[in-house]
Structures are given as C-alpha cells and as structure tokens.
Amino acid sequence: MRCRSCRGPAVIEIRRHHAAFCTEHFLAMFRTQVEKAIRRFRMMGPDDRILVAVSGGKDSLALWDVLLGLGYDATGLYLGLGIGGYSDRSHDAARTFAKHRGVRLLTVDLEQEHGFDVPTAGQRGSRSTCAVCGLSKRYVFNRAALEGGFDVVATGHNLDDGAATLLGNTLRWQTQAIARQSPALPAHEGMVRKVKPLHRLSELETAAYAFLRGIDYVVEECPLVAGNTQLRQKEAMNAIEHASPGTKAQFFLGYLERGAPLFRSEDRADLRSCEGCSQPTTGRFCAFCRARAQILGERLSGGPEPSDREVAEELADEVLPVEIYDGAGR
Amino acid sequence: MRCRSCRGPAVIEIRRHHAAFCTEHFLAMFRTQVEKAIRRFRMMGPDDRILVAVSGGKDSLALWDVLLGLGYDATGLYLGLGIGGYSDRSHDAARTFAKHRGVRLLTVDLEQEHGFDVPTAGQRGSRSTCAVCGLSKRYVFNRAALEGGFDVVATGHNLDDGAATLLGNTLRWQTQAIARQSPALPAHEGMVRKVKPLHRLSELETAAYAFLRGIDYVVEECPLVAGNTQLRQKEAMNAIEHASPGTKAQFFLGYLERGAPLFRSEDRADLRSCEGCSQPTTGRFCAFCRARAQILGERLSGGPEPSDREVAEELADEVLPVEIYDGAGR
Numbered sequence: 081m082r083c084r085s086c087r088g089p090a091v092i093e094i095r096r097h098h099a100a101f102c103t104e105h106f107l108a109m110f111r112t113q114v115e116k117a118i119r120r121f122r123m124m125g126p127d128d129r130i131l132v133a134v135s136g137g138k139d140s141l142a143l144w145d146v147l148l149g150l151g152y153d154a155t156g157l158y159l160g161l162g163i164g165g166y167s168d169r170s171h172d173a174a175r176t177f178a179k180h181r182g183v184r185l186l187t188v189d190l191e192q193e194h195g196f197d198v199p200t201a202g203q204r205g206s207r208s209t210c211a212v213c214g215l216s217k218r219y220v221f222n223r224a225a226l227e228g229g230f231d232v233v234a235t236g237h238n239l240d241d242g243a244a245t246l247l248g249n250t251l252r253w254q255t256q257a258i259a260r261q262s263p264a265l266p267a268h269e270g271m272v273r274k275v276k277p278l279h280r281l282s283e284l285e286t287a288a289y290a291f292l293r294g295i296d297y298v299v300e301e302c303p304l305v306a307g308n309t310q311l312r313q314k315e316a317m318n319a320i321e322h323a324s325p326g327t328k329a330q331f332f333l334g335y336l337e338r339g340a341p342l343f344r345s346e347d348r349a350d351l352r353s354c355e356g357c358s359q360p361t362t363g364r365f366c367a368f369c370r371a372r373a374q375i376l377g378e379r380l381s382g383g384p385e386p387s388d389r390e391v392a393e394e395l396a397d398e399v400l401p402v403e404i405y406d407g408a409g410r
Numbered sequence: 411m412r413c414r415s416c417r418g419p420a421v422i423e424i425r426r427h428h429a430a431f432c433t434e435h436f437l438a439m440f441r442t443q444v445e446k447a448i449r450r451f452r453m454m455g456p457d458d459r460i461l462v463a464v465s466g467g468k469d470s471l472a473l474w475d476v477l478l479g480l481g482y483d484a485t486g487l488y489l490g491l492g493i494g495g496y497s498d499r500s501h502d503a504a505r506t507f508a509k510h511r512g513v514r515l516l517t518v519d520l521e522q523e524h525g526f527d528v529p530t531a532g533q534r535g536s537r538s539t540c541a542v543c544g545l546s547k548r549y550v551f552n553r554a555a556l557e558g559g560f561d562v563v564a565t566g567h568n569l570d571d572g573a574a575t576l577l578g579n580t581l582r583w584q585t586q587a588i589a590r591q592s593p594a595l596p597a598h599e600g601m602v603r604k605v606k607p608l609h610r611l612s613e614l615e616t617a618a619y620a621f622l623r624g625i626d627y628v629v630e631e632c633p634l635v636a637g638n639t640q641l642r643q644k645e646a647m648n649a650i651e652h653a654s655p656g657t658k659a660q661f662f663l664g665y666l667e668r669g670a671p672l673f674r675s676e677d678r679a680d681l682r683s684c685e686g687c688s689q690p691t692t693g694r695f696c697a698f699c700r701a702r703a704q705i706l707g708e709r710l711s712g713g714p715e716p717s718d719r720e721v722a723e724e725l726a727d728e729v730l731p732v733e734i735y736d737g738a739g740r
Contacts, residue, residue, distance in 0.1 A: 320581065337583070
C-alpha cells in the first residue's frame, strides 16, 4: 500500500476514497477536509473566539487540535457529567491535552452548577439518560459561550454521527429535525452559532488522526450509552456501508447538497425567553429548566408541572434553542 | 393467540399492528387496507377499466383477487420475459388464476413483440438485467393499457417494495426519484394512470392473503435477481425493522404523509413523443427504444447511438414516462 500523494509506504487506507496515505499526507488530507467544511459553511473567521465542546474523546480532541493547528483562537470547555470513573478519566484527558498545548480549558460541573448529575437524571423524570445528557450539553455550552463572549461553539460530530442521526430522522420523517441537521447553525438572539467542522470525516478517520497526532484520548464508551438509539442507527448505517462502501458519505453529504434545500421551510420556531433562565425557548420554560425541575422535584414558578404527555411531545419535537448536539447520546 | 376482532383462534400475528387475526378477519383487514389506499389516493372509480400487471407471484395475484372481490373491472396482463422455466411456471400460475375466476388474461411476449428476451438483454448493452426488465415492464404495460383503452394500470408493489426503493433513493438523495414514489401517478398525455393499491401491506401480509385465499402462485424468486440492488435495500430495511419493529411502515407511510409534500417540486419533466414509437419521453428517443436498439445492435434512425455515458446518465436519472415499476427488479 502506497501513499496517494508521495507513493511512500502508507499507514492508513480510506476505502471510500479508494486511497491510502502516509502519516504526513493523511494529516494534510484531514486538515484540508476541515478547512473545506469551514469555508463551505462559513463556520468561523480568523478573528472569531471559538469554544470547543471537549468530551475527552477522539473527536473533540482531534477537533481542538486541528483548529489550533489552523491558527484559530480555540478554548475548550469540559462539562462534568458525574458519570463516575468515566467522567474522571475524560476530564483528565482534556486537561492533559490543554496543558501540553498551553491552551485554556474551562470546566463546568453539572452537579455543582445545576444540582444534578447525569446518572441521577436518568433515574428520575421521564427522559432517557442520553436525552437529558444531550439536553444538558446543548444548554451548558450555549450558555457558557454567551456568557464568555465566544462567537461560536464547535463540536466534534463526525460523518458517522451525522449519517446515523440523519438516518434516524429520515426513517421517521421528522422533517423539522432533518431541516436542522446543518453543519453550521447560525446565531439567533440568545443562541450562539454552532458548527461541526469534522462532519466530512468518518469516525475511523478522526480516530486515526488522534492516534497519529499522539493525542491521549479516552477510548472507552460512556458506560450509560448501551442500547442508545443513535448506536442502533450507527449499526444500521454500518451494515449498509458494509454492503455498499461509500453510502454513508453519499447519504450525509448528498443530503447537505441536494436534500437540505427542500427541507429549509421546515425549520421554523417562534422563540421567546425562558421564564426560568432567560435562554431562548419555544414555550414558557425551556426544556432544560423543565427537565431540571422534574429531576429535582421542584415546581417551576407560575405554572403546573408538565404532564408526561407534554414531556414526551417535547422530546419527540426536539429542542431547537440549544441545538448544539443533534444526536441523543454524546 | 386470539383474533383481535372476534377473539376466536388466530392464524396470523401482525407484529407491527400488535394484533393477531383469524382467517376471516385477516382477509377483511387486508381488503380494508386496500380500500383505504384506493380512496386516499383516488386510485380508481367503479367505472374504470383496470389493467393489472400480473407476474404470477403472490403480490400481483393477491392484488387481482382483491380488486375482483371489491367489484372492480380488472383484466390481467402477463408479460413473457423469456426467463426459461421460471417464466413458464409464472405464466401457468397467471393462466390458472384467470381460468378459475373466469376473467380475462392478456399476454405480451417480449421476444415476439420486441425482438429480445430479458436474459439476452442482460448480456448485451450496458444496462443490468433488472434494469432492462423493469424498463420493459413499464413500457409494455403502459402501451398495452393505452392501446387497450384501460383507464389505469395497477401493480402489486407492497410496503416492503416501497420502503426498500425509498431507502435506496433516499440514501443517494435522488430527489426526482423520491418525488415520484407515489402510490398513484396521474395520467399524462401518452401515459396512463398507475396505482399501487397494496402499498400499505407488507410482503408477509400479501403472502398470507394469497395463501389463505388458496391462490396458487409462483413462490420461487426470479433466478436472475441475485445481487439485485433492491434485494440489498430490502435486507438493510429488514435489519432495521428487526431492531425497531414498525420502522418500515413508519418510514414509507411517514414519507407519503410528511415527506412527499416537500419533494413535489422535484417531479418535473418536459415530455415529447419518442421518434421511434411515439411514447412519451424526455429525449428524442425513449429509454426503451434506446435500450432495444442497443440490445439488437440496431441504429436509431436519424441519430448516433448513445454513448455509454449517456446510457449511464439516463439510468441514474430513471425514466419517468413509463414509471409503472419504481424498483429495479420485479
């Protein structure tokens, strides 16, 4: 196997590109794909202050690394979810990376800041663990970015994430959710811009990038993720990819090119300020405040607690205002 | 297991409906689903003359049977594809059904009428066997309906067919093909109305209907179908269905309800008469005439033979004018 660029010995084969690469040219290809994504969706400019959502896994650390390499002003934010040793090791990986690169890592602890951790949240209330976790991430990152004066929040969603989420949304024809599956969601009142610069790169490619760059990331999966909907969608997508290599990229990137324009009209929501926290929401109280109240057994002032039916509808309807993460898990 | 309607012993369980049925109430449910499809898409009226595309398999014979049972004026058309013993047995099944019910079965033989059979077509020219077969069926059924004064062509496509084709089209975001996946395509100049009254019923349900009605159908698959794209899409869809029962119906019926309106603008084509056979086409010569010329090694008068590239584009672009069958195979 020879590198496509220099014909030297290759270290990785990318089947979908029908090509192999040596370390140097794989890293160059990776950066080029990120630059292409940034340019195409006007994700960020040289003067923007970028907040990177850092979990300690391969995707978010690869993202942070490549953004720093491209010269962007990128600060990390780690959200402590309270998932025992897994959270500790994730935090360590994020801290080690920041220390080695001499960059700033902010930390928010969900329990300290909002009174609950993810395992507790999964046991109480009517939302799944992954749903509360995703909701909390979207909320905390958006709020931290606004309060810290950042221009954009960048997340490490890769091609596999995008394709799996799109497959799930398309199988149910959730047209509003499909419409919002953009690698760049523009800023609105109370909502900072959100971008996914790795959306053209597969999970295998982000793992290879992190490995070849010597990044020490947390390899283990979140212990709470078993049976997660997105995992099942990834399995389905992988089975299809196995039968027809290239389908995953064709599906997700084809959507962005030809599908997305048809769904644009479906992305509509009337936003106002949450009566609890002032973050934007489509209802009186935002989904995070409602979830939090339910978990802590508190009443939201001025209103009755939401019924199970309301919560179910809200979950099915997914929450626009804090749409950083578009999957259930992560 | 008890019948949902009468609590008598059930003979079949439909997992997606969370229900079981006795023979009588399964057959009644089946007819109700067909009536619902016909009503919802205004497929046919009591005075329409209907041409049923009959292959001799479970779907087309079940369709013919249920349409006759509902009192429609339904004539069968069998197309001889020349696939050895498989075609002979299929023809026999269709003839036996027609004879027992005392209804008329028309027959067209592809070789006699157009000079080639499907196995030969697959070996020559640049189209796959399944592509030429599908193209020939669409062409012959449309033409026979027009020439015989029929108002509508009905095909036995079931829910599994619809979901698999939709999955394939969606994975590649072939928006024009998605837009045309309607259970009822209206008549146009030179194109008779085409309907799929079984589109709400699964393959398992059509097989059960045929069995319970004592219909003697050809069980074997077409011997040329191995590796067919639609078969792979069916496998993928079945894997997803297995993990989340109900997804198949949700996907296809959800598309019709919520997806289809967004794709409507993509269904556009300027039609004119084919210079070879007068059937409608988007080019000078229709896809069937072009395929036929290539298979027989003839030149289409007045024009050069299409290049491989043109044929490939036309195939990718699939052929609107004779859109009876929307899958590759069948």
